[in-house]
Amino acid sequence: GENVEQHPSTLSVQEGDSAVIKCTYSDSASNYFPWYKQELGKRPQLIIDIRSNVGEKKDQRIAVTLNKTAKHFSLHITETQPEDSAVYFCAASDPLRGNNRLAFGKGNQVVVIP
């Protein structure tokens, strides 16, 4: 089955700097890649997703890039703010073939230092 790895496990950044989290996946058939943000004690919230027919997607300060050849995708957060502090999970699935189970990475703890 799909295996998703996520690096680094913890990331500390100064407020205003950028944060980048990288994920790799193993199944070349995966074609849907969501990112979830989980604040302490709260539910995972989708922040952005990308499908395999595009290489990059942006939403305000958040962007995701996908490299299908290398089988990795990255989350970019620019102008980080203290409220960006959370655990970020990447995931992969293959809904085009009816396989919608999400395979998650282990999560990154992002700490934004004011």
Place this chain on the structure above:
Amino acid sequence: EPEVTQTPSHQVTQMGQEVILRCVPISNHLYFYWYRQILGQKVEFLVSFYNNEISEKSEIFDDQFSVERPDGSNFTLKIRSTKLEDSAMYFCASSRGPTSGEETQYFGPGTRLLVL
């Protein structure tokens, strides 16, 4: 904005007891899921459910687990005889469908299960 809800938020049980975790998916969603997260580990897929039947299950989802949609709103996960290693956070999720544009999964707040 509609959200997935789960009850209870915490459940403590004795090993060997049965537990039922409850979820109310978003009302116009057709696909439902259960995931679990053991402390410090990845979120793991357990099962997906569509049209009143299991559409996919993982190797974790053995005979001790079952799912049910007993009425038009609830979706339940039952663990028949809990083991210590079932202690985890259990997340329910739902999506409108499996196909492109509908596959976004919305998560509930989770039920923290502790088996003693």
